[in-house]
Amino acid sequence: MLLTRLADVSREVAAVPARSRKIALLAELFREADAEDVPIVIPYLAGRLPQGRLGVGWKVLSRPVAPAGEPTLSVREADALLTELGTVSGPGSQAERARLVGELMSAATADEQRFLLGLITGEVRQGALDAVAVEGLAQATGAPAGDVRRAVMLAGSLQSVARALLADGPAALQSFRLTVGRPVQPMLAHTASSVTEAVGRLGACAVEEKLDGIRVQVHRDGDHVRLYTRTLDDITDRLPEVTRAARELAGSRFILDGEVLALDEAGRPRSFQETAGRVGSRVDVATAAQAVPVSPVFFDVLSVDGRDLLDLPFAERHAELARLAPEPMRVRRTLVSGPEEAGAAEEFSRQTLLRGHEGVVVKALDAPYSAGRRGASWLKVKPVHTLDLVVLAAEWGHGRRTGKLSNLHLGARAQDGGFVMLGKTFKGMTDAMLAWQTERLRGLAVEENGYVVTVRPELVVEVAYDGLQRSSRYPAGVTLRFARVLRYREDKRPDEADTVETLLAAHPQVRP
DNA sequence: TTCCGACAGTGGGGTCGCAAT
DNA sequence: ATTGCGACCCCACTATCGGAA
Numbered sequence: 313m314l315l316t317r318l319a320d321v322s323r324e325v326a327a328v329p330a331r332s333r334k335i336a337l338l339a340e341l342f343r344e345a346d347a348e349d350v351p352i353v354i355p356y357l358a359g360r361l362p363q364g365r366l367g368v369g370w371k372v373l374s375r376p377v378a379p380a381g382e383p384t385l386s387v388r389e390a391d392a393l394l395t396e397l398g399t400v401s402g403p404g405s406q407a408e409r410a411r412l413v414g415e416l417m418s419a420a421t422a423d424e425q426r427f428l429l430g431l432i433t434g435e436v437r438q439g440a441l442d443a444v445a446v447e448g449l450a451q452a453t454g455a456p457a458g459d460v461r462r463a464v465m466l467a468g469s470l471q472s473v474a475r476a477l478l479a480d481g482p483a484a485l486q487s488f489r490l491t492v493g494r495p496v497q498p499m500l501a502h503t504a505s506s507v508t509e510a511v512g513r514l515g516a517c518a519v520e521e522k523l524d525g526i527r528v529q530v531h532r533d534g535d536h537v538r539l540y541t542r543t544l545d546d547i548t549d550r551l552p553e554v555t556r557a558a559r560e561l562a563g564s565r566f567i568l569d570g571e572v573l574a575l576d577e578a579g580r581p582r583s584f585q586e587t588a589g590r591v592g593s594r595v596d597v598a599t600a601a602q603a604v605p606v607s608p609v610f611f612d613v614l615s616v617d618g619r620d621l622l623d624l625p626f627a628e629r630h631a632e633l634a635r636l637a638p639e640p641m642r643v644r645r646t647l648v649s650g651p652e653e654a655g656a657a658e659e660f661s662r663q664t665l666l667r668g669h670e671g672v673v674v675k676a677l678d679a680p681y682s683a684g685r686r687g688a689s690w691l692k693v694k695p696v697h698t699l700d701l702v703v704l705a706a707e708w709g710h711g712r713r714t715g716k717l718s719n720l721h722l723g724a725r726a727q728d729g730g731f732v733m734l735g736k737t738f739k740g741m742t743d744a745m746l747a748w749q750t751e752r753l754r755g756l757a758v759e760e761n762g763y764v765v766t767v768r769p770e771l772v773v774e775v776a777y778d779g780l781q782r783s784s785r786y787p788a789g790v791t792l793r794f795a796r797v798l799r800y801r802e803d804k805r806p807d808e809a810d811t812v813e814t815l816l817a818a819h820p821q822v823r824p
Numbered sequence: 825t826t827c828c829g830a831c832a833g834t835g836g837g838g839t840c841g842c843a844a845t
Numbered sequence: 846a847t848t849g850c851g852a853c854c855c856c857a858c859t860a861t862c863g864g865a866a
Binding site: 331359367401402403404405406435437438439440441442443444584585588589591592593594595685688709710711712713718719735736737738739781782783784785786791792793794795796 | 828829830831832833834835836837838839840841842843844
Binding site: 329330331332364365366367368369370371372406439503524525526527541542543545584587588591592712737738739740741742743776778793794795796797 | 851
């Protein structure tokens with residue numbers, strides 16, 4: 313199959329708004345693809361490269377290459393070049409990667425170049441990624457969409473399911489079972505604005521502490537232990553102490569879900585930055601482990617002794633977990649019968665925050681483990697802080713925000729009467745706000761430099777954020793975590809905005 | 825008919841590791 | 846040694862479609 317066919321379909325998919333039409337277009341293409349093309353065509357149309365990381369990004373791709381006049385590049389040829397691209401390393405590798413990109417792009421037409429660019433940067437913008445591709449695959453093969461989705465969650469990848477399904481038909485889905493050693497998509501949580509609200513929505517529930525670390529899925533089969541992140545990357549080699557801890561648990565065959573984080577001598581959590589740095593260290597693991605040891609803390613179990621527990625109610629899964637993991641290796645929790653005990657849940661949340669943790673997750677006791685879903689039966693609640701800050705500049709948006717000033721540079725008031733930049737945000741804006749702020753900020757513009765428009769510091773905006781963290785990038789030495797816009801405060805003057813001093817005073821545990 | 829769950833899109837900051845300077 | 850870049854951790858929020866209520 314020629315790459316141009318994929319580029320055409322991707323453009324068509326992008327052009328139709330209806331999800332049902334997108335699915336039908338994908339299904340048509342999947343049916344057309346022959347067996348050898350399928351493992352390439354499916355991920356490509358799901359907006360992902362089967363190779364994963366390539367070591368190539370915007371910098372290399374932004375160099376223009378004269379396009380080919382006629383579409384002659386096949387899907388397999390493109391894939392072979394990309395595979396080669398992903399394996400280049402060592403001195404001279406950047407030049408070699410640039411050369412390979414040039415080779416690929418010069419063989420592609422302008423349309424194909426656009427498609428490849430989107431694929432490599434992960435921005436296909438066709439309104440269809442994995443979930444829509446799964447529906448398309450189901451339609452192309454006549455398999456029930458729910459069964460395909462479940463197989464993908466259990467396999468951890470769309471590709472392997474697609475290959476089996478197109479080779480052997482719907483019966484092949486049976487072979488995708490929960491297996492120790494094969495990671496599954498973890499269950500995710502929704503957000504609730506308060507503990508009381510969360511308990512009100514779920515009824516009988518467990519309120520568990522939310523630890524600010526790295527999600528980890530622990531697979532053990534005898535002495536063989538594997539550790540996976542939320543995106544199913546294997547991080548076993550980086551966390552030897554977690555592997556040891558898993559070997560000391562009561563069972564010998566299980567899959568556990570939990571969080572790893574660094575604790576200080578008193579058992580209080582160290583900053584997320586310290587935990588993330590440790591988990592990210594791959595080269596000298598022994599030294600990193602010495603400096604920042606991490607501990608696993610579990611909250612769920614998916615499999616024990618070959619039994620698949622996914623469909624069991626949480627209460628029963630937790631009973632299994634309690635048999636496997638001793639209390640210090642489990643998340644702290646309290647059980648609540650319903651809204652009448654919301655007070656106790658709130659109190660537990662307060663205590664959790666005092667112990668230095670991020671918040672709580674409220675979980676329905678009767679809910680199954682919804683692998684890969686953002687199930688409504690897990691609700692996270694974290695404290696939200698707010699500030700009134702001044703807009704110092706804004707950046708032109710991309711994609712559906714093209715032509716709109718989107719990403720705001722946020723400043724706090726300094727002692728000298730000036731403003732200190734604390735970070736940026738593009739979150740929380742409605743289309744109406746985007747239109748409004750584009751006009752308003754244009755009127756305040758003093759300089760335009762590339763995609764950054766600097767403005768007179770006159771507009772005050774109320775911003776929500778989750779906390780303060782150290783920063784080497786911003787002048788105050790700190791930056792806001794997960795900042796988002798709540799509303800504009802046209803009733804406030806910039807000299808009424810919050811100051812750096814009040815911000816630092818509100819977070820005494822964080823020092824620049 | 826209205827409501828709501830699931831998805832895609834739009835990017836944020838930090839850290840690490842690698843290659844180039 | 847320092848810098849630039851890419852990958853991958855953490856993540857919030859809005860718009861939209863389409864099935865559920």
